[in-house]
Amino acid sequence: MNVIELELQNLREKYTLEYVAKQSSGALLYQSGGTVILASVSVDEKIVEEDFLPLTVQYIEKSYSIGKFPGGFIKREGKPGEFETLTSRIIDRTLRPIFPKGYSYPTQITLMVLSYDKQSDLQVCALNAAANALYISSLPFYHPISAVRIGMIEKQFIINPTMQELQNSTLDLYVSGSNDQLLMIEMRSLSKDSETNEISEEKLLEALMLAKNSILNSCIQYQNAFDTHKKDALNLLLKSDKNNSEIYQYIKDNYSLEIQNAIVEMAKSERTAGLKNISLKIAESKDWEIADIVAVLKNYKKEIIRNQILDKKIRCDGRGYEDIRPIEIQTNILPFAHGSALFTRGQTQALVVSTIGSDSDAQTQEMLSDKLPNKEKFMFHYNFPGFSVGEASIISSPGRRELGHGNLAKRALESNILDHSKTIRLVSEILESNGSSSMASVCGGSLALLASGIEIGSLVAGVAMGLVIEGDKYAILTDINGLEDQDGDMDFKIAGSKNGITAMQMDIKMGGISHIILQEALYQAKNARKRILDIMEEAKEKIILNTDILPSLEIFSVQPNKIVEIIGQGGKVIRDIIERFGVSIDLDRENGEVKISGNDKNNVSGAKDFILNLTQGQKIDLSQYEIGLIFEGEVKKILDFGAFISLPKGGDGLLHVTKITKNRDESIQSYISEGDKIKCQILGLSKGKIELDLIKN
Structure with missing residues (x-):
């Protein structure tokens, strides 16, 4: 060997x-x-x-x-x-x-x-x-x-x-x-x-x-x-450029205007129906292979686009080098989503939706570098359905492109999130695409975070830059569309706030880029980013939170040795709290941290009070009370399932909603309010809790 x-x-x-x-x-x-x-x-x-x-x-x-x-x-x-x-x-x-x-x-x-x-x-x-x-x-x-x-x-x-x-x-x-x-x-x-x-x-x-x-x-x-x-080279023939001079001249003489019109349409959509129709027309009148016609047509289209940019300094959709397509933004258009933003830039549209959860909602990931699976608390999922570019295709599991774009958007936003207590999932649904859908996802994602009540350092915007270079001539393009991405020499995506860059991704198609061009592209992108952020700031001021459905989170600490009391024998106590208050509870045995989350702020607050009473030595001495005892107590807290009433010898008892209202659909506040003095009778004593009945006058 x-x-x-x-x-x-x-x-x-x-x-x-x-x-x-x-x-x-x-x-x-x-x-x-x-x-x-x-x-x-x-x-x-x-x-x-x-x-x-x-x-x-x-x-x-x-x-x-x-x-x-x-x-x-x-x-x-x-x-x-x-x-x-x-x-x-x-x-x-x-x-x-x-x-x-x-x-x-x-x-x-x-x-x-x-x-x-x-x-x-x-x-x-x-x-x-x-x-x-x-x-x-x-x-x-x-x-x-x-x-x-x-x-x-x-x-x-x-x-x-x-x-x-x-x-x-x-x-x-x-x-x-x-x-x-x-x-x-x-x-x-x-x-x-x-x-x-x-x-x-x-x-x-x-x-x-x-x-x-x-x-x-x-x-x-x-x-x-x-x-x-290096091994001996295989005899691999390289394809020659299919630029048949006869076909090229025929297309140039007879179809230049139609191709120009098709390019304008393609600048508005990633669909290529216009060029396809031209190639079929030529194939009907000439005895040429359709594949050769398509290849020459593609090269001719690319040549027109690049020459127009470099020589006339006009892009295929009529914009100048640094012009950004029109931007429209709407927030919280989905009434039962935690947060949403519809970001439209030209013919690219991203609907980004935010969902807020607790630690139990985090994504478990296994990495070679980690001893144990880690919990990912910020997720960004990017979806690109076929209808976004007019294609009749089924929606399937995400491919490499979708995962890559989602990862880029995540990297752009995660460093600006200040609230790390919650699990956050952003989903970007691309509804229309003509270039830079990943950067539209960044803009929409930043606003969707705010629209769901998440605290961030500053708004983050993204823009895709392009490049056309021929010899010594070059043009750097701001906010490229799909056609400029396809026929250009660079796809350079830059995201950041007004303070600087948070993420970027660059792919070069022609085998390298000079430091001077890279520097110019960065500063041109900075100017574009500021203009986009100004528009996003206006949209930010108009955000109305869906407060009724936003989940509530309470984080507090108890003595670590009190965690077992919250759990109870066989988990009975914590199950009872979760069922009674309709919340999720995460406990950290090492530092005594308690996280309570739920969709009802009052229930979350009630669960917190219950746990604090349980762990801070305010347990009820059941031996001091007996079933049938009648007393007058103060209404301490009202929740969906009932009210807590102060007991004469310390602690609170639960007066269930069914003991207060005629039916569960009625509001408890129609009968009693916090601070009221009401007469109650003890119905039951069990597991450190006292159940009450209301004595009606």
Whole structure:
């Protein structure tokens, strides 16, 4: 066995070649510390007819890598978790633009985490492993690629922080690139000590320059290490550009005006019916293959759009470079949802709905880095039904795109949430889409939080930036539509408040972006964000809370040794409280914290009073009372199910609603009010409680 071991000391990485998965087109065993990843590349040498890159990336975490069994009933790895899906997407988004133009062979990149030391950054490790497996493979791939994560602790940048260091960081910046070209960026600000921590454009540019230098250094080392170990190249022919000159000239001479009109329509909708009709017309009159017509038509359309932007400085929908489409906002349009916001920007519309819950509603997640499953108390779910772009398709489970957009919106908003006591679920339903639906979700999500009574540091808005570049000429576009995303060179999503950036995501389609263009895009986005936030501030002032249905939450502490009294023998006491008051109760045995939540504020308050009476030495001495005793007591508190009446020798007794009203639909307040003196009789004594009857005059 001719095993090759390459240890890159400066990068703390070890690569073993010609050792495992040798029948694949390229494979290696990657090791950093105690983390081991198998990376393999396989290719089907039968070219696909469609005009796209059939690349699939699968990142898979094995439970045995940290010596544990898979969670759930079936003890076997199954459907990928959200972190696995998002990591696969990060790798795909980095590597896809580097493949040579015309490459259309089904290609599978597989990453398997075989061992994990709970210190290494799995997303950095996985991308480096995948990129270098591709680099040494028999595919026509000659670009060294590297990833780096930048953290910031006490205003100092840290390159590739450990997972523990990242917990104390106020910045999470993940960057991948090739040599001195940046390919993909993902960034989020991290809140610490209940404070928001937006990052300024200046500071972010400084961090990106640090990341760029680190990537360049790594790529040089990779190239030196792997150049002599690349496999012999497969004989893979690349597709030539289907730009038939005869068809092109015919379209230009006869259909320019119709294509211009179709482009205007496409700028208003992501549907391509106009171009489809043109291609069918041409096919009826000419003896050309429909596939060739469609390909040339697509290239001609792209050429018109890009030339118009660069030469005439006008976008396909008539806007200037920095113009934002008209924005309309409505809040709490759903009467029985906790909070909602309908955010419309041009032909993109997001309905974002907020639901507030307790600890028991949190999402349980299993991560390799965690000993026990953790509770996720802020969730953002993004849905993209086919009707949003006029497609007749069924609604199915979310794919990688939906998970990615939801994750971006979540990262944009979570650092600005100040109220961490509640579990929050935001759902963005995309009702219409023509570009930047994820950023519409951010804007709508920020308002939906406020509309459900959640305290936030400041409003957060998002905007998608685009780029068209030809030689020395370039144009940065604000608030891109679907057509500009499709035919442009960059999709750059930036979210933040007036204080700075909270999250961003950048994908480059042409193999890198200069620092100057990146800087211009950031400041242009800042101006756009401020204009959007001004409109959102106006909508914020008009929010009317659905107070009648908003859940109430009380958090207080008792002596930790009193928790057992709240629970009672076999859980009888806590079950009785939950049933009587209609609330949810979460108890922390270690610090004595009690959380009570429910849809009725009075019931939540009543449950709190009951527990405090139970735990603060105000227990009723039942031996001092007897059934049948008549007394006059004060009405202390009125709830839906009855009233608490003060007893002559301390404590309160319960006068049930059925003893007060003629039927349960009547209001108790029609008969008695808090502070009234009423005559009662003791009906029963049990479990430290006294049940009363009303003596009517």
